[in-house]
């Protein structure tokens with residue numbers, strides 16, 4: 001179970017501050033994510049913030065509740081422009097995780113329905129933002145363990161944020177990886193070989209997932225390894241095969257993806273290197289002068 005729940009105490013929101021829509025934004029095996037509004041009284045100004053509320057379905061299971069508390073504890077330690085923020089927890093009809101709203105939703109869905117209006121340069125910008133968020137996680141020694149286009153959310157078509165920390169782990173100060181004791185419902189198509197063979201998760205395995213997420217983005221929300229199931233992908237990769245270059249994907253971006261899919265994690269780039277490659281390429285193609293921080297679009 002999580003420790004020091006009192007740290008999260010000041011993050012508890014009382015139920016009458018929340019107005020929940022019936023609209024369901026998405027769902028997973030934990031429950032669902034709903035649209036809502038958080039009423040605030042910042043410096044006695046009555047305001048309200050759009051929020052996304054993660055609601056547990058079978059609340060009674062303390063296991064699921066513990067998992068959400070651990071997710072909250074991780075998000076509580078993160079503060080970065082390219083990572084979805086947690087606003088607080090609410091214990092009411094069920095336990096709820098109140099998060100920042102990214103109203104354009106998951107990257108894969110957005111690209112599937114906006115192929116014509118998002119340029120390759122726009123995708124490079126979004127994936128550079130994801131690499132900056134992941135570089136921050138790497139520096140803070142957190143492993144995400146579920147990086148995929150479905151878990152990259154868009155504020156708008158120029159601004160991406162990493163979400164869904166349900167599988168994330170904080171590494172010990174001198175740990176180089178997290179060792180999972182049991183396997184779960186794992187997104188095998190996004191997992192590096194060492195995750196599947198040895199259950200070892202590190203920022204280097206997140207780099208592998210970043211490569212698959214890049215492939216999804218440059219395929220405008222395409223599904224990776226279309227004709228295969230997860231276990232077939234393991235052999236496909238072992239034999240040296242990799243996802244093919246999406247038709248719109250620039251050579252340099254495909255080269256970076258291939259580097260992210262280096263079989264041996266020691267020879268894979270880390271996010272400091274991957275972010276540097278993304279930044280160099282992005283600045284080389286975008287024609288407008290660079291604002292100090294790309295998120296001030």
Ligand SMILES: CS(=O)(=O)c1ccc(Nc2nc(N[C@H]3CCCC[C@@H]3N)nc3cc[nH]c(=O)c23)cc1
Pocket residue numbers: 025026027028032033052084099100101102103104105106150151152153163164
């Ligand atoms: C374009 S849309 O109206 O379909 C739409 C869909 C989803 C969202 N937003 C979110 N979705 C989801 N969906 C989860 C649901 C469970 C599977 C993984 C998804 N990332 N998690 C979060 C979390 C924090 N903040 C969010 O805004 C958020 C916004 C709009």
